[in-house]
Amino acid sequence: xxxxKNEHKQEQRNKVLISALECFASKGYxxxxxxxxxxxxxxxxxxxxxxxxxKEEIYIELMxxxxxxxxxxxxxILAKYTTAREKLSSLxxxxxxxxxxxxxxxxxxxxxxxxxxxxxxxxxLKLLEERRLKRLGIISKxxxxxxxxxxxxxxxxxxxxxxxxxxxxxxxxxxxLVFPNFPYEKLVIEQRDVFIKNLANN
Amino acid sequence: xxxxKNEHKQEQRNKVLISALECFASKGYxxxxxxxxxxxxxxxxxxxxxxxxxKEEIYIELMxxxxxxxxxxxxxILAKYTTAREKLSSLxxxxxxxxxxxxxxxxxxxxxxxxxxxxxxxxxLKLLEERRLKRLGIISKxxxxxxxxxxxxxxxxxxxxxxxxxxxxxxxxxxxLVFPNFPYEKLVIEQRDVFIKNLANN
Amino acid sequence: xxxxKNEHKQEQRNKVLISALECFASKGYxxxxxxxxxxxxxxxxxxxxxxxxxKEEIYIELMxxxxxxxxxxxxxILAKYTTAREKLSSLxxxxxxxxxxxxxxxxxxxxxxxxxxxxxxxxxLKLLEERRLKRLGIISKxxxxxxxxxxxxxxxxxxxxxxxxxxxxxxxxxxxLVFPNFPYEKLVIEQRDVFIKNLANN
Amino acid sequence: xxxxKNEHKQEQRNKVLISALECFASKGYxxxxxxxxxxxxxxxxxxxxxxxxxKEEIYIELMxxxxxxxxxxxxxILAKYTTAREKLSSLxxxxxxxxxxxxxxxxxxxxxxxxxxxxxxxxxLKLLEERRLKRLGIISKxxxxxxxxxxxxxxxxxxxxxxxxxxxxxxxxxxxLVFPNFPYEKLVIEQRDVFIKNLANN
DNA sequence: AATGAATGAGACTTCATTCAT
DNA sequence: TATGAATGAAGTCTCATTCAT
Numbered sequence: 010x011x012x013x014k015n016e017h018k019q020e021q022r023n024k025v026l027i028s029a030l031e032c033f034a035s036k037g038y039x040x041x042x043x044x045x046x047x048x049x050x051x052x053x054x055x056x057x058x059x060x061x062x063x064k065e066e067i068y069i070e071l072m073x074x075x076x077x078x079x080x081x082x083x084x085x086i087l088a089k090y091t092t093a094r095e096k097l098s099s100l101x102x103x104x105x106x107x108x109x110x111x112x113x114x115x116x117x118x119x120x121x122x123x124x125x126x127x128x129x130x131x132x133x134l135k136l137l138e139e140r141r142l143k144r145l146g147i148i149s150k151x152x153x154x155x156x157x158x159x160x161x162x163x164x165x166x167x168x169x170x171x172x173x174x175x176x177x178x179x180x181x182x183x184x185x186l187v188f189p190n191f192p193y194e195k196l197v198i199e200q201r202d203v204f205i206k207n208l209a210n211n
Numbered sequence: 212x213x214x215x216k217n218e219h220k221q222e223q224r225n226k227v228l229i230s231a232l233e234c235f236a237s238k239g240y241x242x243x244x245x246x247x248x249x250x251x252x253x254x255x256x257x258x259x260x261x262x263x264x265x266k267e268e269i270y271i272e273l274m275x276x277x278x279x280x281x282x283x284x285x286x287x288i289l290a291k292y293t294t295a296r297e298k299l300s301s302l303x304x305x306x307x308x309x310x311x312x313x314x315x316x317x318x319x320x321x322x323x324x325x326x327x328x329x330x331x332x333x334x335x336l337k338l339l340e341e342r343r344l345k346r347l348g349i350i351s352k353x354x355x356x357x358x359x360x361x362x363x364x365x366x367x368x369x370x371x372x373x374x375x376x377x378x379x380x381x382x383x384x385x386x387x388l389v390f391p392n393f394p395y396e397k398l399v400i401e402q403r404d405v406f407i408k409n410l411a412n413n
Numbered sequence: 414x415x416x417x418k419n420e421h422k423q424e425q426r427n428k429v430l431i432s433a434l435e436c437f438a439s440k441g442y443x444x445x446x447x448x449x450x451x452x453x454x455x456x457x458x459x460x461x462x463x464x465x466x467x468k469e470e471i472y473i474e475l476m477x478x479x480x481x482x483x484x485x486x487x488x489x490i491l492a493k494y495t496t497a498r499e500k501l502s503s504l505x506x507x508x509x510x511x512x513x514x515x516x517x518x519x520x521x522x523x524x525x526x527x528x529x530x531x532x533x534x535x536x537x538l539k540l541l542e543e544r545r546l547k548r549l550g551i552i553s554k555x556x557x558x559x560x561x562x563x564x565x566x567x568x569x570x571x572x573x574x575x576x577x578x579x580x581x582x583x584x585x586x587x588x589x590l591v592f593p594n595f596p597y598e599k600l601v602i603e604q605r606d607v608f609i610k611n612l613a614n615n
Numbered sequence: 616x617x618x619x620k621n622e623h624k625q626e627q628r629n630k631v632l633i634s635a636l637e638c639f640a641s642k643g644y645x646x647x648x649x650x651x652x653x654x655x656x657x658x659x660x661x662x663x664x665x666x667x668x669x670k671e672e673i674y675i676e677l678m679x680x681x682x683x684x685x686x687x688x689x690x691x692i693l694a695k696y697t698t699a700r701e702k703l704s705s706l707x708x709x710x711x712x713x714x715x716x717x718x719x720x721x722x723x724x725x726x727x728x729x730x731x732x733x734x735x736x737x738x739x740l741k742l743l744e745e746r747r748l749k750r751l752g753i754i755s756k757x758x759x760x761x762x763x764x765x766x767x768x769x770x771x772x773x774x775x776x777x778x779x780x781x782x783x784x785x786x787x788x789x790x791x792l793v794f795p796n797f798p799y800e801k802l803v804i805e806q807r808d809v810f811i812k813n814l815a816n817n
Numbered sequence: 818a819a820t821g822a823a824t825g826a827g828a829c830t831t832c833a834t835t836c837a838t
Numbered sequence: 839t840a841t842g843a844a845t846g847a848a849g850t851c852t853c854a855t856t857c858a859t
Contacts, residue, residue: 037328039241042853053820055857064854118327124389125324126239138390169394169401172386176398177375180382187326188340192371196378199371207405216843223843245829255845260830441732443645446832451842459836459841468833522731528793529728530643542794573798573805576790580802581779584786591730592744596775600782603775607813620822627822649850659824664851 022060024050026074029067034115038068038122069133072123075116076140083147093155094205097148097174101201105178107185107193118186121179148174152208161208170208177204224262227252228276229314231269236317240270240324271335274325277318278342285349295357296407299350299376303403307380309387309395320388350376354410363410372410379406426464429454430478431516433471438519442472442526473537476527479520480544487551497559498609501552501578505605509582511589511597522590552578556612565612574612581608628666631656632680633718635673640721644674644728675739678729681722682746689753699761700811703754703780707807711784713791713799724792754780758814767814776814783810 028050032041043064047054061067086103090096109117127133148171155161177200185193230252234243245266249256263269288305292298311319329335350373357363379402387395432454436445447468451458465471490507494500513521531537552575559565581604589597634656638647649670653660667673692709696702715723733739754777761767783806791799 035331037241037331039239040331043855044853047821054822054855055820056818058855059819118330121385122324122327124385125320125327128320128389129238129242134389138392141386141390141393166401169397172383172394172398173379173402173405176382176386176402177379178382179385180378180380183323183326183381183385184343184378187330187336188343190340192374195371196374199368200375200378203375203405203409207409219843244827246827249846256830257832257845258843261843266829439735441645441735443643444735447834448832457841458834458843460839462834463840522734525789526728526731528789529724529731532724532793533642533646538793542796545790545794570805573801576787576798576802577783577806577809580786580790580806581783582786583789584782584784587727587730587785587789588747588782591734591740592747594744596778599775600778603772604779604782607779607809611809611813623822648848650848653825660851661824661853662822665822670850 018060021052021056022070025052025057025060025067026071028052030071030112030115030119033068033071033119033122038119038126068123068126069136071119072133072136075120078116080143080147083144087147087151093151093158093160094209096151097205097208098201100148101197101204105182105197107197114186117182121183121186144175145171147171155208160210162210165208170204174204220262223254223258224272227254227259227262227269228273230254232273232314232317232321235270235273235321235324240321240328270325270328271338273321274335274338277322280318282345282349285346289349289353295353295360295362296411298353299407299410300403302350303399303406307384307399309399316388319384323385323388346377347373357410362412364412367410372406376406422464425456425460426474429456429461429464429471430475432456434475434516434519434523437472437475437523437526442523442530472527472530473540475523476537476540479524482520484547484551487548491551491555497555497562497564498613500555501609501612502605504552505601505608509586509601511601518590521586525587525590548579549575551575559612563614566614569612574608578608624666627658627662628676631658631663631666631673632677634658636677636718636721636725639674639677639725639728644725644732674729674732675742677725678739678742681726684722686749686753689750693753693757699757699764699766700815702757703811703814704807706754707803707810711788711803713803720792723788727789727792750781751777753777761814765816768816771814776810780810 025046029041029046032045032049035041036045043054043057046052046067047057050057052060057067061070082104083100086099087096090099123133124137127137145168149167152161152165152167152170156163156165156167181191181193181196181200184191227248231243231248234247234251237243238247245256245259248254248259248269252259254262259269263272284306285302288301289298292301325335326339329339347370351369354363354367354369354372358365358367358369383393383395383398383402386393429450433445433450436449436453439445440449447458447461450456450471451461454461456464461471465474486508487504490503491500494503527537528541531541549572553571556565556569556571556574560567560569560571585595585597585600585604588595631652635647635652638651638655641647642651649660649663652658652663652673656663658666663673667676688710689706692705693702696705729739730743733743751774755773758767758771758773758776762769762771762773787797787799787802787806790797
């Protein structure tokens, strides 16, 4: 396949994925139909099935896309800072301050649903487990480094605090997705202070 | 309707709800069919439709059931203790220590999915919002009382901490549901300590 | 069976038939359910099935009832008059002047539907054919007698005019049933004049 | 959509409509199933539901088709003649002489049933009312013109006679549909003579 | 290569009839 | 005898996927 052709294919795939994300977000994975995606993406059904094996494959690809973007953003932020406290603080503020655009909101929503969906799909679960550990590792590493350089308390278990970091965000973001009145930003600020104060070597 | 008949009807409803919970948990709401529920509950299709208007009504009833049981358990625990610290601590330990039986796990799973599903159903959302505020109020009240009697720091906002309380659990329980390896119990212990230490007056 | 019991049975049957007529009229035979009839008649389902073999049997019984009442009314009117002209005229005016109560309207509606329905039920068709010929004979006889006693023109065929008599009414009543604006009464008056003038000897 | 595709679609729609007409005629609207229509038309269920929104929509479309064909035939006949008497006479003879093929018989049968069915569907009733008035207008106009040019008696009300015209046909055709022995043709001839003689200026 | 018409399995739901109480 | 809960066959409609053009 020539380069140009391959590029076209990638564009098409992206068009489909972006449309699918909106369809899945607005109707749910099951309720969204391939026709919805065809309409929304302006890519014909035949072409979609050339690009993706099935509706479920689109779902899975969306997960990859979400994951890639997720790590990219996280790493981008972390690279800007040097101390553990700055890194953690900036994640709270820069990435997760809740000023999400609709694309990001949809991504989160669809991702949460997919995670529960994957409960029944061993294969998907494995992929998600990997991503979970990777996500954990990133924060764990930041904390470990902070501990090693004396910034953070030695008494704390980096892994456990990394889990706590994400548990909070998962819960808070999901709540925000479902309940628009949820005071997400206020919570994030408070949690940041509590979290860092707890870890910090005063 | 006589008492005996009404009781029978309640039993049947319960049978269906319990079966539906398992079906929804093991396949997902959309993928689970009425035939699945018929098979699992040994209640005929016609009878199920006499008991419930639609598949979705079963889903909603399940939410009510879950909510009722949830508040019942929480209140039972809180009634056993007097100080705010004991109350909070016992919630972490007694209710949420993660020794969940399969019924409870299924309830959580189905409830999380329903919550995301309800994103697209205004009416369901209202009910969930009510429940959310009620759940919030329970913890908020415990914290407020602790603040008033000097047990907890006056500087903290009871509502914000109540939100943090639940955000953590939502995130942790969901993670536990999806990833069996997730060290839920260890996390809960740690979070309890951090949470209470943060709130407590020295 | 004792007399009292038998009478009770007849009463029950009547209750069911009257209710079924309203249900069939308001929803159509197919759309009306046995539960509708149960509700409307306050006769339990078990009892209805003791009284009638099936829903269709109720339909058929309704036809018998309609037919009996039809002939009774017609004969009552005819008995009051002596000349052919008076008899015909009075049928136009007394029986068919369109001041139908809702019971009669329902009877007509259900009867028309049943007639078309019976197209596919050989057995019912036979019964209807009999009734049709009987109905025809009544008018035919009136006309024949009028011809014989010189009241009406000898050149006319009594059977053909009898058919015309009923064809008009069938068409007019059906139209009236469907279209409330249809000027039924005006038409009946005019048709009476035309019909009788045509038959009458000067 | 290209012309060829659109044409194909029209053909398919027609295939389905013709099959549905036969199914509705032979079993009745309610008793006829979509599977019957699928089998009879050799158009798959999915395709039928692409072509028509629901079973009822097929019914309604059938009404439109019937109506269109009805007016086309009537107008074709009327266009061939000039005098009112000829026009009326030709309608009796050419259109309504009863030499109906099975397609026309089915159309009449289904149409009569639909008319009664529409009693409970306000929207359908409106459409039928329009058609009724249009049908009335055609005959009314013929008679009015005959009156104006002195062919027909001035004393008669064109509208009333137009109503009588159709009432007779409705009754006669319905009777013919149900009872094959009904002497429809003989009746039409007689009715024509009576009807025209009554109107004609000797 | 791209399209979208065609397919038909399978979903939810209804309701005439039966039968245990 | 009278009841109405229980049944499950059968209905309408949807939609992921295929394939001829």
